[in-house]
Amino acid sequence: MSxxxxxxxxxxxxxxxxxxxTTATSNINTAEGDAWNAAFNENNVSATEVTTTTxxxxxxxxxxxxxxxxxxxxTNDTTTPNINEKFAATPSSTAYSFAGxxxxxxxxxxxxxxxxxxxxxxxxxxxxxxxxxxxxxxxFECNICLDTAKDAVVSMCGHLFCWPCLHQWxxxxxxxxxxxxxxxxxxxxxxxxxxxxxxxxxxDPRNKVPPRPAGQRTEPEPQxxxxxxxxxxxxxxxxxxxxxxxxxxxxxxxxxxxxPAAANRGTTQYEDEQQxxxxxxxxxxxxxxxxxxx
Amino acid sequence: xxxxxxxxxxxKKDKPPKAEIIxxxxxPEPIPTTKCGKPLVLDNTRWEKRLQKELMSLIKExxxxxxxxxxxxxxxxxxxxxxxxxxxxxxxxGENFQLLFKFNHKYPFDSPEVTFIGNNIPxxxxxxxxxxxxxxxxxxxxxxxxxxxxxxxSIASMLSSCREKKRPPDNTLYVNTCNKNPKKTKWWYxxxxx
Numbered sequence: 001m002s003x004x005x006x007x008x009x010x011x012x013x014x015x016x017x018x019x020x021x022t023t024a025t026s027n028i029n030t031a032e033g034d035a036w037n038a039a040f041n042e043n044n045v046s047a048t049e050v051t052t053t054t055x056x057x058x059x060x061x062x063x064x065x066x067x068x069x070x071x072x073x074x075t076n077d078t079t080t081p082n083i084n085e086k087f088a089a090t091p092s093s094t095a096y097s098f099a100g101x102x103x104x105x106x107x108x109x110x111x112x113x114x115x116x117x118x119x120x121x122x123x124x125x126x127x128x129x130x131x132x133x134x135x136x137x138x139x140f141e142c143n144i145c146l147d148t149a150k151d152a153v154v155s156m157c158g159h160l161f162c163w164p165c166l167h168q169w170x171x172x173x174x175x176x177x178x179x180x181x182x183x184x185x186x187x188x189x190x191x192x193x194x195x196x197x198x199x200x201x202x203x204d205p206r207n208k209v210p211p212r213p214a215g216q217r218t219e220p221e222p223q224x225x226x227x228x229x230x231x232x233x234x235x236x237x238x239x240x241x242x243x244x245x246x247x248x249x250x251x252x253x254x255x256x257x258x259x260p261a262a263a264n265r266g267t268t269q270y271e272d273e274q275q276x277x278x279x280x281x282x283x284x285x286x287x288x289x290x291x292x293x294x
Numbered sequence: 295x296x297x298x299x300x301x302x303x304x305x306k307k308d309k310p311p312k313a314e315i316i317x318x319x320x321x322p323e324p325i326p327t328t329k330c331g332k333p334l335v336l337d338n339t340r341w342e343k344r345l346q347k348e349l350m351s352l353i354k355e356x357x358x359x360x361x362x363x364x365x366x367x368x369x370x371x372x373x374x375x376x377x378x379x380x381x382x383x384x385x386x387x388g389e390n391f392q393l394l395f396k397f398n399h400k401y402p403f404d405s406p407e408v409t410f411i412g413n414n415i416p417x418x419x420x421x422x423x424x425x426x427x428x429x430x431x432x433x434x435x436x437x438x439x440x441x442x443x444x445x446x447x448s449i450a451s452m453l454s455s456c457r458e459k460k461r462p463p464d465n466t467l468y469v470n471t472c473n474k475n476p477k478k479t480k481w482w483y484x485x486x487x488x
């Protein structure tokens with residue numbers, strides 16, 4: 001059995017959360033946090049983490065407008081070209097986009113691409129950005145609903161889920177709580193909530209249980225009392241003995257449904273069927289005999 | 295045995311069906327509704343959305359030997375017909391089979407109902423002649439991270455690893471006594487070799 005769903009591999013996830021949390025703390029005073037700033041600052045942080053040069057990080061805490069950010073990228077270009085090289089060399093670390101802001105971040109990358117177009121390294125990486133975009137989007141898909149994870153939680157084994165999805169799965173099999181992807185042990189206390197920067201209310205998704213579906217009750221089958229005697233259309237009469245032996249067979253024999261066609265004469269299946277038929281016939285006789293003499 | 299069955303069927307025909315016969319196997323209950331009778335839209339769209347996504351990816355990038363019957367899907371999203379072809383170099387090389395996937399509103403938390411349909415049902419130690427498949431991921435080992443694609447792949451690999459074309463030993467008994475829905479069968483998974 002193989003699970004071929006594109007899943008983020010375990011070691012990558014901690015880095016993601018790390019980066020997002022650092023941006024979240026370093027950009028507290030950034031006004032309303034639009035996607036542009038978000039993506040830009042993320043890039044800065046990841047770049048500084050990679051190169052450990054702190055020229056760009058000083059701009060992080062100022063609430064900047066788009067235009068000034070543009071110039072910042074330009075200065076980055078001219079002063080520290082090695083950052084851009086690192087960008088192109090490690091594309092996976094440059095493009096962490098927020099869930100739901102894929103469109104915006106796309107624009108951002110086009111902008112960055114145009115401003116840094118003169119450097120050869122970035123220009124070369126621009127060609128397959130769309131594909132990267134796709135891969136990245138699927139990286140943050142919930143493994144259950146296949147949508148971008150909402151109220152995301154990550155298991156100890158590194159698999160990403162929406163909390164409502166995972167919760168429903170755990171409810172489905174309360175006595176066998178296994179990770180849907182790798183079948184490792186999983187539970188409410190064994191998953192970690194993920195907080196992105198733009199999530200306004202940083203409450204633990206595990207605390208809000210998805211709205212429970214309303215209780216379902218089906219009306220009982222209409223009981224029409226004793227139906228044994230009916231004189232309306234033709235006369236029939238039936239008598240029952242407490243434990244009617246064939247009531248037992250109805251559970252497995254399904255009289256209401258069409259039977260499979262009998263096998264062709266001469267095949268092994270035909271012989272089998274004949275044997276079975278005899279067996280059941282004897283069984284029936286045995287039951288009747290037992291009823292009569294017991 | 296068929297005699298007895300026919301005998302009983304004839305008896306039951308002229309009588310109104312009794313409750314004791316019907317209650318045993320019921321079709322999956324309809325989509326749950328709220329008190330005011332509206333369907334639970336939230337739940338409803340979620341499983342449909344996931345099926346749509348799976349369908350798109352299956353049409354766009356079908357795994358080798360697997361193709362979706364798009365007509366059947368457009369008619370009813372909860373019943374898919376999927377054609378699979380036996381791989382080269384296996385006992386089923388060049389043979390075409392058709393699988394029927396039935397999804398209920400609990401999908402993906404509940405496994406789909408998967409059977410072989412059509413004239414050509416593979417002769418395989420884990421496939422009964424009525425199309426039922428003995429495969430653990432279709433019942434107890436199901437996980438919501440599995441998909442139509444992975445189920446198709448599992449079935450294809452199950453066929454490919456077959457060494458001898460034969461029916462399961464209890465084929466006749468099972469085919470004559472089983473429920474139409476293979477998920478109602480209590481499967482016993484004991485043979486991991488094929």
